[in-house]
Amino acid sequence: MSANPYVHRPTPGPQAAAAWTRRQIVMTNVRTVGGRAYPRVRGLAREKSWLFFEILLPFLTTSAFVFVYRALQAPPEYVGFVVLGGAMTAFWLNVIWMMASQLWWEKSQGNLELYFAAPMDIVAVLFGMAFGGMVMSSTRAVVVLVIATVLYGVTFSVAQWLLLVAVFMLTLAALYGLGMVLASLFLMWGREAYHLTQFLTEPIYFVSGLNFPIARLGLLGALAISVLPLAVGLDAMRQLAFADAAYPGGTPPPEIEALILVVMTVVFLGIARWMLRTLERLARREGRLSIRWQ
Amino acid sequence: MSASAPLAIETRALHRVYRSKPNDVVALDGIEIEVVPGEFFGLLGPNGAGKTTLIKILTTLLLPTSGTARIFGFDVVHQTKEIRRIMNMVAGGEQSGYGILEVREQLWMFSQFYGLGSRDGWRRVDELIDAVGLDEQRRQKVSTLSTGQRQKMNFARGLLNDPWIFFLDEPTLGLDVSAARAVRELILAWKAAVPGRTVLLTSHYMAEVDELCERIAIVDHGRVLAIGTPAELKRRVQRESIFRLELDRLDGGTASLARLPGVVAASAAAADEANGHDDRQTVAVNLVLHDDAALGGVVTALGGLGAQIQALRKSEPTLEDVFVELVGRGFDDAPDDGRDESQPDGRAAASEPRRDDEPAEEELV
Amino acid sequence: MSIDPAALDSPAWGGFDPARTRGQGLRDVWRSFVTAAQLGWRNEANWTDPILFFIYSVAKPLSSTLIFVVMIEVIGGAAAREFRGFVIVGTALWAFVVAGIAGLAWSILDDRERYAMLKYVVVSPSDFLTVLLGRGVARLAVGAMGAVITLAVGVVALGLPLEVGRIDWPLLSVVMVGGLSAVVAVGILLAAICIQTRQEAWSYPEAAAGALFLVTGAVFPLSVLPAPVQVVGWATPLTWWIEGVRLAVFPAAPSGIGGAGSAFAAFTGRLRPEPYEIVVALLATGALVALGAIVGFRVSVHRAKERGLLDQTTGS
Numbered sequence: 001m002s003a004n005p006y007v008h009r010p011t012p013g014p015q016a017a018a019a020w021t022r023r024q025i026v027m028t029n030v031r032t033v034g035g036r037a038y039p040r041v042r043g044l045a046r047e048k049s050w051l052f053f054e055i056l057l058p059f060l061t062t063s064a065f066v067f068v069y070r071a072l073q074a075p076p077e078y079v080g081f082v083v084l085g086g087a088m089t090a091f092w093l094n095v096i097w098m099m100a101s102q103l104w105w106e107k108s109q110g111n112l113e114l115y116f117a118a119p120m121d122i123v124a125v126l127f128g129m130a131f132g133g134m135v136m137s138s139t140r141a142v143v144v145l146v147i148a149t150v151l152y153g154v155t156f157s158v159a160q161w162l163l164l165v166a167v168f169m170l171t172l173a174a175l176y177g178l179g180m181v182l183a184s185l186f187l188m189w190g191r192e193a194y195h196l197t198q199f200l201t202e203p204i205y206f207v208s209g210l211n212f213p214i215a216r217l218g219l220l221g222a223l224a225i226s227v228l229p230l231a232v233g234l235d236a237m238r239q240l241a242f243a244d245a246a247y248p249g250g251t252p253p254p255e256i257e258a259l260i261l262v263v264m265t266v267v268f269l270g271i272a273r274w275m276l277r278t279l280e281r282l283a284r285r286e287g288r289l290s291i292r293w294q
Numbered sequence: 295m296s297a298s299a300p301l302a303i304e305t306r307a308l309h310r311v312y313r314s315k316p317n318d319v320v321a322l323d324g325i326e327i328e329v330v331p332g333e334f335f336g337l338l339g340p341n342g343a344g345k346t347t348l349i350k351i352l353t354t355l356l357l358p359t360s361g362t363a364r365i366f367g368f369d370v371v372h373q374t375k376e377i378r379r380i381m382n383m384v385a386g387g388e389q390s391g392y393g394i395l396e397v398r399e400q401l402w403m404f405s406q407f408y409g410l411g412s413r414d415g416w417r418r419v420d421e422l423i424d425a426v427g428l429d430e431q432r433r434q435k436v437s438t439l440s441t442g443q444r445q446k447m448n449f450a451r452g453l454l455n456d457p458w459i460f461f462l463d464e465p466t467l468g469l470d471v472s473a474a475r476a477v478r479e480l481i482l483a484w485k486a487a488v489p490g491r492t493v494l495l496t497s498h499y500m501a502e503v504d505e506l507c508e509r510i511a512i513v514d515h516g517r518v519l520a521i522g523t524p525a526e527l528k529r530r531v532q533r534e535s536i537f538r539l540e541l542d543r544l545d546g547g548t549a550s551l552a553r554l555p556g557v558v559a560a561s562a563a564a565a566d567e568a569n570g571h572d573d574r575q576t577v578a579v580n581l582v583l584h585d586d587a588a589l590g591g592v593v594t595a596l597g598g599l600g601a602q603i604q605a606l607r608k609s610e611p612t613l614e615d616v617f618v619e620l621v622g623r624g625f626d627d628a629p630d631d632g633r634d635e636s637q638p639d640g641r642a643a644a645s646e647p648r649r650d651d652e653p654a655e656e657e658l659v
Numbered sequence: 660m661s662i663d664p665a666a667l668d669s670p671a672w673g674g675f676d677p678a679r680t681r682g683q684g685l686r687d688v689w690r691s692f693v694t695a696a697q698l699g700w701r702n703e704a705n706w707t708d709p710i711l712f713f714i715y716s717v718a719k720p721l722s723s724t725l726i727f728v729v730m731i732e733v734i735g736g737a738a739a740r741e742f743r744g745f746v747i748v749g750t751a752l753w754a755f756v757v758a759g760i761a762g763l764a765w766s767i768l769d770d771r772e773r774y775a776m777l778k779y780v781v782v783s784p785s786d787f788l789t790v791l792l793g794r795g796v797a798r799l800a801v802g803a804m805g806a807v808i809t810l811a812v813g814v815v816a817l818g819l820p821l822e823v824g825r826i827d828w829p830l831l832s833v834v835m836v837g838g839l840s841a842v843v844a845v846g847i848l849l850a851a852i853c854i855q856t857r858q859e860a861w862s863y864p865e866a867a868a869g870a871l872f873l874v875t876g877a878v879f880p881l882s883v884l885p886a887p888v889q890v891v892g893w894a895t896p897l898t899w900w901i902e903g904v905r906l907a908v909f910p911a912a913p914s915g916i917g918g919a920g921s922a923f924a925a926f927t928g929r930l931r932p933e934p935y936e937i938v939v940a941l942l943a944t945g946a947l948v949a950l951g952a953i954v955g956f957r958v959s960v961h962r963a964k965e966r967g968l969l970d971q972t973t974g975s
Contacts, residue, residue: 035406061869
């Protein structure tokens with residue numbers, strides 16, 4: 001403890017205090033990620049209803065799709081497709097509910113202006129939200145995947161483990177990149193955009209082929225593969241995780257889809273960064289960083 | 295701080311116009327202020343005067359429509375990161391943060407935004423929690439704090455990064471007397487700890503500004519009407535000396551005093567409430583003199599009249615008197631949001647009620 | 660300070676009117692309900708906004724249906740064609756379920772976290788539950804639009820065999836009233852839960868609606884489930900509601916409850932329940948759920964008052 005609580009890290013003057021090294025800048029952003037993830041993680045520990053609503057119920061929803069295929073006496077790999085889709089849904093929901101709409105929420109709660117008034121990059125805040133939320137979504141994905149696999153006897157036949165892991169990681173990177181783009185859009189459009197979270201559930205599930213091979217959607221599927229990380233990532237993972245199954249053709253091989261994901265990640269992160277900067281400039285120009293003072 | 299050090303705050307011809315229908319609103323109309331490092335500077339004005347808009351511009355949250363503003367030499371438009379590293383802000387009624395977190399956790403989260411190491415952050419948070427007097431609420435959820443406790447937490451947040459300049463926007467809004475006093479003491483203690491620390495306080499509580507600020511700018515309708523120390527500002531409205539006398543008797547009434555040399559006016563006043571319960575009969579008189587020197591003649595004259603002085607008090611003008619003098623109305627009569635739509639062009643109407651004998655705004659500033 | 664008794668006696672002059680504390684019974688309840696419904700309508704069902712209309716009434720319910728339709732098409736076969744009609748009806752009705760449950764639960768989260776109005780709603784003379792029901796009704800209307808549009812698309816584009824002349828209107832009317840009441844009851848239950856949870860509970864209503872898919876025979880016959888799970892389905896009013904609507908509108912459609920190998924067939928010796936059985940089961944299970952919802956809601960509000968949850972914001 002220092003002798004005077006009002007002096008923590010003395011600096012010779014404001015000019016020196018404002019001149020940060022590159023290391024200081026990087027470390028502040030890294031710490032911001034941890035700092036913003038913290039409430040998410042503590043929230044999970046403190047209020048456990050999510051175990052029921054975010055783990056058990058989604059598992060039951062996935063089970064419902066499994067039983068649809070069972071009722072249709074579909075080949076067993078289709079159950080695997082559904083289970084994989086159910087697991088990946090967790091990340092998509094995390095992106096739209098706990099990231100895309102979050103900046104708008106922060107504005108409503110009066111936090112956004114404090115974020116912008118602090119020296120870190122707002123992208124670091126978004127990453128923090130993403131990592132914090134990922135604790136829950138990863139738990140959900142693992143639970144759905146493991147229990148459904150055991151319960152419904154899903155058999156995986158992975159040909160290229162490394163590529164599968166890479167595709168999974170790339171899918172997450174592209175998904176969260178898209179989440180950042182959406183976060184900027186949501187903030188700009190306000191409440192109207194909030195309704196778009198609704199548009200981003202079932203319609204996106206459908207065009208992403210969450211419960212069936214996306215090749216069946218023809219042109220719509222091809223379009224989805226070119227713009228939606230969930231669609232292309234899921235298709236690549238299905239090809240890689242069920243290598244022995246008779247997977248309907250019509251989509252690019254997983255290697256190409258991995259490349260598509262790389263491009264998506266770069267493009268989405270680039271757009272997100274540009275949009276967040278533009279957004280800050282616009283918001284500062286129009287006085288839209290807070291609701292309270294408008 | 296060296297003599298050549300840049301000003302803590304410097305604004306030049308600062309304008310801010312909000313685009314709105316049916317008329318644009320001029321929130322700042324050519325604000326020019328200079329605040330030197332280490333100064334406690336106040337912005338005094340009614341609701342809608344433009345105080346918050348100015349703070350938002352200075353804290354890099356809002357762009358000016360035209361003009362420039364610098365914080366310790368850093369431009370608020372282009373050098374935002376530098377400014378954000380050395381400033382912090384607290385607003386009255388601030389409800390920021392996450393209700394599910396404890397006070398300590400909430401503050402630690404913000405400490406990370408300012409680059410404090412994890413352990414260093416926890417240490418700093420604990421220090422500040424003690425300093426602001428929240429030790430009993432350390433592990434309490436933010437959503438359960440009272441208004442006063444919440445504002446103390448906001449102050450702890452604002453001090454996390456050792457700011458060189460602290461922007462306080464109505465920081466005691468909604469606080470009770472003791473909580474407001476605690477907040478004021480906190481600000482003064484923080485500022486005194488390091489020479490050069492600067493505070494910009496906005497408030498419409500006259501007494502608060504009077505007590506805390508070394509210099510004050512009175513703003514209304516986006517314009518600075520006057521700048522000076524509280525004493526300087528009060529002197530501008532006090533052209534005569536005003537005294538209040540309490541006498542045991544006054545034969546001949548106040549007219550006998552009004553005739554004396556140097557006396558501008560003498561009038562009977564209501565006795566103090568405290569004396570109302572006293573058995574003694576007193577006569578209260580308000581005396582307006584050309585200057586203090588005339589008081590000697592009055593005292594001599596009273597002796598001649600056989601009257602004994604039981605109390606004598608010099609009346610000081612308040613900042614409210616200054617505001618009324620400058621604007622021609624009190625705070626309570628001010629429009630609510632600073633976007634006075636009765637003015638078709640959105641321009642401030644501050645000069646309109648001014649009497650002809652008042653100096654022009656330029657002369658005051 | 661003295662009080663002038665005359666002021667108390669003269670409500671017309673702004674004095675205190677003791678009659679105001681007594682209220683007007685059912686008239687107050689009705690007025691609260693109508694006001695809340697109008698508020699909900701303006702808030703959620705803005706028909707003048709074509710984007711919102713499209714999202715809630717077309718895109719969401721139709722996408723849900725299309726997911727199942729494509730799943731069926733992927734597998735193909737003769738059974739699939741019959742199954743398609745079964746799924747379209749189930750998912751169309753599900754638009755009510757999602758809208759009904761989400762509307763009520765989101766009203767709580769909206770009022771507490773976004774508008775910070777929940778405490779004012781609670782302290783107003785209006786009954787909290789009545790206000791909540793009013794808000795929920797607006798969303799139910801949105802759900803109705805979604806259901807109708809999905810069914811229309813099903814009939815026009817997906818070959819759903821609808822014969823208006825063969826619709827059993829009395830049965831349809833009874834099961835719709837009973838079913839929608841049950842949906843609202845489930846919504847109240849979710850709202851009671853959301854009073855206790857934090858801001859991130861936005862996705863809970865949809866999660867609950869998704870999980871109910873499993874046991875209600877909405878998208879596949881219960882007969883494919885293990886027998887104990889089928890029995891859980893029987894205890895759910897939504898199961899009987901969907902069965903009743905299917906029977907009333909598409910008499911030839913397969914039963915979601917019965918069918919070869921089902922627990923129902925094993926238990927009753929019949930392949931599908933009779934209309935009266937459906938109605939009785941719907942009303943009985945619906946009444947139980949409604950009772951549970953009301954009790955749950957009252958308990959939740961009481962607990963919220965005890966713990967000071969009504970005016971908290973809980974974001975993380």
